[in-house]
Structure formats: C-alpha cells, structure tokens
Amino acid sequence: MWNGWRKRCPNCGKGALLNGYLKVSDQCTQCGQDLHHHRADDGPAYLTILIVGHLMAPLLHIVFVAFRPHPLVLAGVFCVGCLALSLYLLPRLKGVIVAIQWSRRMHGFGGLHDGA
Numbered sequence: 282m283w284n285g286w287r288k289r290c291p292n293c294g295k296g297a298l299l300n301g302y303l304k305v306s307d308q309c310t311q312c313g314q315d316l317h318h319h320r321a322d323d324g325p326a327y328l329t330i331l332i333v334g335h336l337m338a339p340l341l342h343i344v345f346v347a348f349r350p351h352p353l354v355l356a357g358v359f360c361v362g363c364l365a366l367s368l369y370l371l372p373r374l375k376g377v378i379v380a381i382q383w384s385r386r387m388h389g390f391g392g393l394h395d396g397a
C-alpha cells in the first residue's frame with residue numbers, strides 16, 4: 282500500500298505504477314509485473330470524496346465559528362482547498378487500491394487465470 286501511495290509498482294517499488302495522471306501502466310518497467318489486471322473503477326474517487334468530505338466539513342465549521350470570514354472568501358478558499366486536496370489524493374489512492382488488489386491476488390494478479 283505504501284508503494285501504491287508513492288505511485289510505484291506494488292511488486293518491486295521501483296517502476297512507475299501510473300503513466301500519465303491516472304492511467305495505470307500495463308506492465309512495470311522495472312520488474313515486468315503485469316499491472317493491467319487492476320479493477321480500481323470508482324474506488325479511488327469514492328475514497329477521495331470520503332476523506333476530503335470528512336476533513337473539509339468539520340474544518341468549514343471551525344473556520345466559520347472562529348473567524349466569521351466573508352461568505353465569498355470562505356467559499357473561495359474551500360473550493361480551491363477541496364480541489365487541490367482531491368487532485369493530490371486521487372492518483373495516490375488509486376495506487377493504494379491497485380496495490381491492495383495486487384497483494385490480495387485479486388482480478389488475475391498472480392497469474393492463475395488471466396483476464397476478467
């Protein structure tokens with residue numbers, strides 16, 4: 282999971298897991314581990330919303346109660362904050378999900394039966 286968080290191959294920890302922002306490489310460039318078996322689907326987006334929501338909702342409450350900023354300032358800061366945090370988390374959580382699937386030999390990782 283740590284390798285996934287760092288967007289590295291779950292097998293060797295050296296090769297790049299993602300090629301582009303979210304596209305998972307078909308194979309690890311370092312060790313040749315097949316990576317196209319992953320089925321992350323909406324998992325990373327779900328986790329991102331879960332984490333960002335649970336961080337931002339209490340934070341919004343605290344900032345509002347403590348500082349009473351102008352509504353436009355508050356909305357602006359939190360829009361940018363949510364967006365930045367989501368874009369930061371999304372590829373890392375995708376790496377984590379692919380790494381979990383790899384470690385559990387899910388979806389054809391492990392090579393017993395290829396394909397879906």
Ligand SMILES: [Zn+2]
Nearest residue numbers: 290293309312
């Ligand atoms: Zn590798």
